[in-house]
Amino acid sequence: MAQIRVVPIFEDDSDDYEQLFNADALSPGNDMIVDSEDLLNDAAEAEKDDGDIAIINPEDEPVFRADDFEGMKELVLPLLPEQPPVLEDKVHTWAIENWRDHPRRDHGPTFEAGGHPWRVLFFPNGNNVDYVSLYLEHAYPEGTPPDDFACCVQFGLVVWNPEAPAIYQYHTAHHRFTKEEGDWGFTRFVELRKLYTAPWDDSGRYLLGDNYTANITSYVRICKDETGVLWHNFNNYDSKKETGYVGLKNQGATCYLNSLIQSLYFTNAFRKAIYQIPTQDEETLQNSAYTLQRLFYQLQTSNTAVGTNELTKSFGWETRHIFEQQDVQELSRKLMERMEEKMKGTEAENVLPKLFCGKVRTYISCINVEYESRRVEDFWDIQLNVSGNKNLEESFKDYVQVEVMNGENQYFAGEQFALQDANKGVIFETFPEVLHLQLKRFQYDIDRDAMMKINDRYEFPETFDAAPYLSDDADKSEPWIYQLHGVLVHSGDLNAGHYYAFIKPNKEGWFYKYDDDKVTKATMREVLEDNFGGEFLLPNGPMAMRGKTKPIIRQMSAYMLVYIRQSRLDEVLLPVTKRDTPPHLQKKLDEEAALREMRKKEREEQHLYLGCKVITEDTYRAHGGTDLTSFDRANSEDEPAAPRFYRLLRKSTIGELTAKVGEDTNVDPKRIRLWAMVNRQNKTIRPDAPISEMNTTVEDAYQRLGGSKSAELRLWAEVAEEVNIDGNAIWPATPSQTNGNAPKTDLIVLFLKWFDVESQSLSGAGHIYISREKKVEDLVPVILKKMGWIEKTQLRLFEEIKPNMIEPMKAKQSLKAAELQDGDIVCFQKADVKSSESDRESVTYLTNQLTLADNDDRSVSSKSSSDKTSLSKSNLGLDRIDNAQQFYDFLVHRREVRFHPHPTRNANPELYQPFELILSNKHSYDQIAAKVGEHLKVDPTHLRFWTVNAANGNPKASVKRGQSQSLSTILNPPYSTFANNNQRPDALYFEVLDISLTELDTKKALRVIWLSDGMSKEEPFDILVPKNGTVEDLIAALIKKAQLDDEEKAGPIRVYETHSSKIHKNLIRESQVMGITEYVHVIAERIPEEDLEPGSELIQAFHFQSEPSKSHGIPFRFKIIPGEVFSDTKKRLEKRTGMKGKNFEKIKFAIVKRSSYSKPTYLTDDSILDEMLTAEDDMLGLDHVDRSRVVRNGVDLFLK
Known part of the structure; x- marks a missing residue:
């Protein structure tokens, strides 16, 4: 007997799970054809590699006959993952007398199910394939289904031999039938050769009967669409229309933020408190409270999904932070802290603690004597263990379980009671009105040495009683029953996943799924069962009978739960209306909405309009650069040299434009003549010919006379100096007027x-x-x-x-x-x-027209044209420009540069503020220094400059002083590499040195990390030592720079190099500093007294996390005392490292060999360190979490 292998054709995602029942279901017009036979071939390949696939003997399977309609219904209509309620089942059989007599495309008889007509769409010879094609379709006449027609149907189609009902072929699918998608089924239902040329089984019979007869049975199950989106394709879906709510756009990897924001938004009391923060005096997008108010108001009033860009920018996040998946719990806490700070002194001052803050008591209670130590702390959320717990109740019990301290772990109860047996634990004194429960779905796996997601099944109820976890003296005058309000879900694994939320906005009613910009109704099964995690529950019935397959683990699971105390539901979910929003916020956002609408209308009508830029006498006189103007300037009152801009209908005439120009310039339009401007071959833009015909349209003038590739018509407005008796202009005749x-x-x-x-x-x-x-x-x-x-x-x-x-x-x-x-x-x-000597000392020059960067790519704000900018003569790199040619040369090479004080290298940074200077690209390093020195009133020989990193705005590299260096080569290096491209071309940092650059060239600069308080405090100092100096000189310079006590008074100092957080070399005092490379860190510390004792043997100690190759922190040398038990050694280590309390208790100590990939040998309190050492270069390793990792890899999560 042949064996059958059952192979699941889906992976871990729920969408793939549905493929189990939808292998090749498609509309007949869809070219994407997926065939069950192909899938079986793929399964056969998988079979070779997967030893977990069960081999099932067909004799164990139930035998079905196609004429047993109830039995077949169980086979072809299995239980669906969504488990929608069934409204009606319908079975209909179409008897085909002669298969070959049917046309290429045919329809079966109409039958009714669920109040709608249905029929089979039949391609007996295939729909452009060598397979029979069968589909189910609604039987409404073409174009007559109601516009809102939607019917969710699970169906199976069976072709069988009426003379041998055990011979059949079936396929099953489900689909949401609509007016647009009125048919669905199987393009490759069964191969044509299997109809009557290839025997179906050992009996020698075919799928068709002897006279080409066949039956086609339709099993149609009408399912109830509880949410309105069952099997929805979401084309043209309108969240606001369907649910009354809108979602949030995903701007990168911010869906974790979106789910948290939606949860807080629907905590209505929180939203109302945010509205009560006074922001009318700080309406800036750098104010996180203001941007959160804006976001909430838009969620409340918008008809489409809302963006979170403003909010994340107000957090101070850069683009790289947005595309990192942040810690949601940390983000929640910091957001709460920030908002609580903003609420101080307002009517909402105590709202957040009342809503979200509870109290927990940590205690140690002696069993045999009356002594207890307790500490009460606030909490804003509770972290519950998922691993090892089946449900929420078990997690709470685990949280408050009592630990007995006895034996060697007895508690010291003071001098009176000494060591005592005691109970240690935590208990809650109060819970907040809104309870945020963080489920610890992500935990460190020591075997994999990585953070892993825990997908274990973990159940949580719709309501739960928190009273059992409260202390005996807690106030229990009213119930502590909590109602589920929100479920925040993570789908995927640790490194790549998606976040969404299920939230119940009102006390009564539906939960809704908030999946970024899409909002849909959700069933309680979606809210609870689907987010418990663990294995998918396979349906019962024939699918289950085919034997056990490898379990399929859900990738989606709840990671945060929001519960609201039932007795406070009305207070927390109080209505929030437009009247609760700040008036200034409404006004601002309404104005912005109106402006957006206006701009949208302008864009839509843009093809009807043409922009016209006009140079007038006034704009030309105000222009201080090359050519007649800069057409890139924006038209504004602050830009007197900018050409005037007019947006006109393309059918407007030149006469109408002339009238507008006259009105703006207060000149009689009769005296104005417009000239068309053209681009010359030398890339200048000059007037070419006057436009004499006033009835010419601006569109015509643009097409015929513009001669420009620009998007607007460029013109010069000439004003006549003479008029005749009628007030009409008298124009000088020009060669272009040749018409008589x-x-x-x-x-x-x-x-x-x-x-x-x-x-x-x-x-x-x-x-x-x-x-x-x-x-x-x-x-x-x-x-x-x-x-x-x-x-x-x-x-x-x-x-x-x-x-x-x-x-x-x-x-x-x-x-x-x-x-x-x-x-x-x-x-x-x-x-x-002729310039006098006094004129040369200080020259007032360069009107603001000059500072308008005519040839720059960016616009620079200017003042009134009457203003003068007083700058030093050195600004031009020349004593004085006496020649227009030289001045034009300066205009071509001028550059505005912004100078910032170096954030860490200036002794008194508060003395210096950022400033801008206009310089020339030809300036040498010394000329730049002279100009900056004059502005700062410092010696220019003591200035060093640093380029600016374009990505983060930090100092990048110091600028080398050289004869060939110019401002242009400094800001735009001539050779193109990634390192050089990643610098700003318009800014520099400056550093005011204690010595001149010339003297600096004779010194070696070293950064020394001074350990001032054990190993816990690191102070960096930049030290300058003569290049021929020694470590002795380095120590002397450090003492002077750090203002330390000298060695005779406070003890000797030792210096050593580290690399990869391990000691690289001990530096003796006679060592030359030139031998210290830039690839090592230089560490200096007072030598501990115990290390100075004669005959002291020292071991190198270093920090690592999990494995020695992951070293971190600053290594150090530590004295070995022969025969000392390690419990005593740890006390000395605690003092040596400066780490105290829980941080020190979490450290595991180990002996680590020098060889690569060596495994650490961990020490116990009874170990003796010197006896564990087997080689001179053995090291002592301190295994603990690297808390500096976030700082090294990227800034910590922060909110401004």
């Missing part, structure tokens, strides 16, 4: 710029018309008249061809020969400016 309306002339329009040597500024000086036949020298009287200067004033003229090309103009050359044309720029300066 005006005589053709050779006049060109030139723009003027003035370089003021005295104020060291550049500004626009309007425009002029002049004939191209004129000479360059003919420009001088025109400029003098325009500027109002005397006729004898001498000028130097330059043409601004492009920002980095400024050429002197030849006086006798014609403008035509100089190739000047419309829109060109002529820069002029006085040629006879």
